[in-house]
Amino acid sequence: MKCTTVTCTAPAATAPPAGTGSTDGRLSLRPLLVLCFLVTAVPLLILAATAPSSAADEPRPGNETPQAAVGAQAARLAEYLRTSPVHVTDQLPRRVPRSLADDFARLAGRTGVPTYVLVLPGEITRGQDLLDQVHRRLGRDGLYVLIDEYEVTGARAYGVRAPAEAALRVVRNELPFDAGPLRGFERFVEVAAMEPAEAGRLADAAAEAYGEDGPEGLYIGPTDRRDQSFLTGIAVAGVPVVILTLVPYIRRRRRGPPPAGAKPVLWFTPGVPWWRRLLLPAVALLTGAAIAGAAALVFDETRSSAAPTPTPRDMSARVERVVAGLAEDPVYQDPESPRLLDAPRLARLHDRIDRFARSQGGGPVFVTLVPHMPEDETAGDEERFAAAVHARLGEDGVYITADPASGYLNAFNHGLRLNSYDLLLKLPEPVEYGSDAAREAGDHLLGERLDALMTHLDKAPRTDEPTDGVTPPPAPGPAQEHLLPPLFATDFWPGLIMGAVAAVVLVLVICALWALAARTGPRLGRRPGPGSPRAAPRAPSLSWLRRTARTELRAAQAALRTLPATGRDPADPEPQCRKARTYVEAAMSLTDGGDPARLNAPALTPARLLAVTVLARAARAALRGDSGTYCCAVNPLHGPAAGRHRVQPHRGGHGKRVLPLCEPCSEAAYLDPGGLHKRFLTLPGEQRRRRIRYEEASNALLAPLAKDYDSLARKVRGAAAARTGRAAATG
Known part of the structure; x- marks a missing residue:
């Protein structure tokens, strides 16, 4: 722009008012100055607004720019590589000791191309940008690898044929996160020595096989070891306590309640040999020892990372x-x-x-x-x-x-x-x-x-x-830093206490559920099978007697109907078959027309229902080949007797008799002779609140059970014949 100088003279008479032009048509000086200021100031303001974008790269006084700072770092690292192609920092002795430099150099020689390795802290590296600057300052072609305290973080090939990118992908996808830098570099070298096409296929396969999560870690931490110790303690203490408490409970539930006056015992029975008393504790002790040994084999980890133990020189090098x-x-x-x-x-x-x-x-x-x-x-x-x-x-x-x-x-x-x-x-x-x-x-x-x-x-x-x-x-000492605590330490001892407490709680819950199931089982429709040892209550109800008699008689009749299928001839039966048929006929004579469905008739007394049950079970036992001829005289529902013993069947200790007894009753008679009368089976009497012993009910119909099954069958058949004769005479 060309500027022209303008000279303005004011009239001598009067001056124009402020803010107005001259009256003679010429421009005044003030508007012209304002116009010149605007023309020159506006471009300067525009330039000033855009100036920070270009001035941002200017260094602040006294501080290095980030580019200059990294450049100085790269120049120094290039000097290190000029001296030795492998540089291991002395700032990571707890993860990558400087004494591993020879191992890194040995692996670097397997790539087949000049290889330069930098092992530096991850916080001060800049990835591929740092490798580029180091290569530019070193001026040598080759494979450049950057490693931090955990893994291989960067790799690039300059002027050599090496699949650096593919090898880096394989290491990141194939190895666990805690494999360690030395193992990661070893795998990197293996892939870098391959042909580029083969390395690319291997990298794609590793990415597809492991995905983003990668494989599981190789090591566990101290927290995982404490969890292992706690679980081991629970198992070592809990399982033996369960064995020592639950097994005796199950055994006694199957045998029935202990006799009155007998002292409860935990895991042994008085009167048995000492070696049998120690059998269950020995089993529990051996089980705990086996669990401890198995845990030591399964949880065999000893280190929490792949970091080797540094030497004293490694620990003092940086200082x-x-x-x-x-x-x-x-x-x-x-x-x-x-x-x-x-x-x-x-x-x-x-x-x-x-x-x-x-x-x-x-x-x-x-x-x-x-x-x-x-x-x-x-x-x-x-x-x-x-x-x-x-x-x-x-x-x-x-x-x-x-x-x-x-x-x-x-x-x-x-x-x-x-x-x-x-x-x-x-x-x-x-x-x-x-x-x-x-x-x-x-x-x-x-x-x-x-x-x-x-x-x-x-x-x-x-x-x-x-x-x-x-x-x-x-x-912390470097020698112990990466070592896991022993398995039988730390939380193992609290685990022992928790295991014992948990075992006791578990046993109490099982016992409560067992007792609840035993009481509510019949009400919920659960029925013990014919001849089951659990089907031997001491004071059965009338409904239980009817239900059990019907079930046992049907089972005995079904067993007799299968005789032709087993090759036996009903016309000429064997002694066992003949005895079973006799027992079934005697039981049927107590029913109305021999039909089990009519066992609900009011005329059938509890004693007759019990006789049907005992005879039906005896018939099935004869068909199985059992040679027992005596029934437990204390409770006929216990089944065949194991032997005959001289006992006190009544209170007071008078009138001892020789009676057949099963094994539980024999043991009760040995432990508490004066309390055996409390174990005798009782039946509902004429009054609902009164119960009588089974051998006294219905004119002592079941009294012959103190002798054998045959005596009961003869008495039942004789009573049936007498009833038939009275009915015919009445008719």
Whole structure:
């Protein structure tokens, strides 16, 4: 634009009013100036609005840009690889000790191409961008691999034929997450040595087989081991307690209740040999030992990770490196991490350190810019690291730890006249942890925050005597860090207590349910099978007698009808068949027309119903070939007798008799001779509330049971013939 100078003269007489043009048609000076200002200012404002986008890349005074910081890091790593193609950091001794460098180098030689390996903390790496910059500064073609404390994180081939991407996919999809970096690199080398097409197919197959979740882990943690110990304790204590309590209960439920006056016993019966008493406890003890042995074989894990145990040299390598750097310069920047302080900022920090050393109550200040992670020698504790550096350096002062990965700052006093607690607890939060702007910045604004920390040190209160900070506890030992606790420790002992309690509760619940089922079983329609040992109540009801007699008689008749199918001739039966037929005919003579369906007739007394039941069971026993001829005289529902014994059938101890008894009744007579009368079977009498012993009912119809089944059958048939004769005479 061409500008023309305009000269304006005002009339001598009067001036125009403010804000109006001249009256002679010429332009006034003020509007022209406003117009020139707008023409020149508007473009400048537009340029100023777009200026931040281009100025954002300009470095802040005193701080490195992220690109420059990573570039310095890549240059230093390239120098390491120029010396040796495998560089293992000394900052991960608990996961990847530096002593594994020879193993990584041995595996790298199997790829068939020049291979450069960087093992670095994952917090300070930048993936493929870092590999690109390292390759550019090293200037050598080959296979570049980046590994962190857990796995292979990056790989790229420069100028060589190697399926780096496919090998990386195989490692990520095929190996468990806790396989460890060395095992992951071994699998990576195996695939990288293949042809690209074969490696690609293997990578696709691994991705399809395992999906996104991948295979299960190889190791368990301390929490899993405690769970295993707890379950083992429950099983070791619970199962033997169940055996010792539930087995005797089931045995006694099957035998019936103990006799009156007998002392209850848990797992043995008085009067039996000692070795039989110890049989059940021995079984329970052996079962617990077997469970413990099986658990030791199944839960055989001993380590919680694949990390090897580091050597003492591995654990002290980084501290020695930092101490060597601090001996030359009070500010040490980790060469493996991005360089976040440039020369101007370092010069200012050195100046602040010198001024503090000359101030009253001041002293040396040592600044370490190294990352702190759970995998390092101090388990990520900055206070332990500062104490270790102070002990190795042997010089009192303020030790400042700055983490280039997280951006955290801490200051620890060792031997200066400063209030250590004030320095530790009153450090401003924006200085210690960083503001929001610092967390978003790539360099965490460490330059500005270190300057603010030095200002805080200048203002920190002084003490009369030199002080030290709190001595931190020692770091966990690396030898035991990845070892699992023993199986029979930690929660195993609480598991024993819980197992015993749970076993007792389980047994009580089973006993309660068993007793409830025994009482409500008949009401719910459950019927014991014919001849079942459970079908022997001591005081059966009339309905139970009718139901059982009908069931037993039908079963005996059905057994007789199967005789031709078994090859026996009814015309010339064998002695067992003849005896069974006699018993069934005698039982049928007690019914109305021999029909089991008519056993509900009111004329059938409880004694006759019991006789039908006993004879029907005896008939079925004869068909099975049982040679028993005697019935238990205490309770005929118990079945055949095991022998004859001299007992006291009545109260008072008078009138002893020789009676056939089953095994439970024989045992009861031995344990409590005076209480045997309480076990005798009773039947409903004429009055509902009164019960009488079975041998006294219906004119002692069942009294012959004290002898044998044949005597009962003869008496029943004789009574039936007498009834028939009386009926004929009456007719």
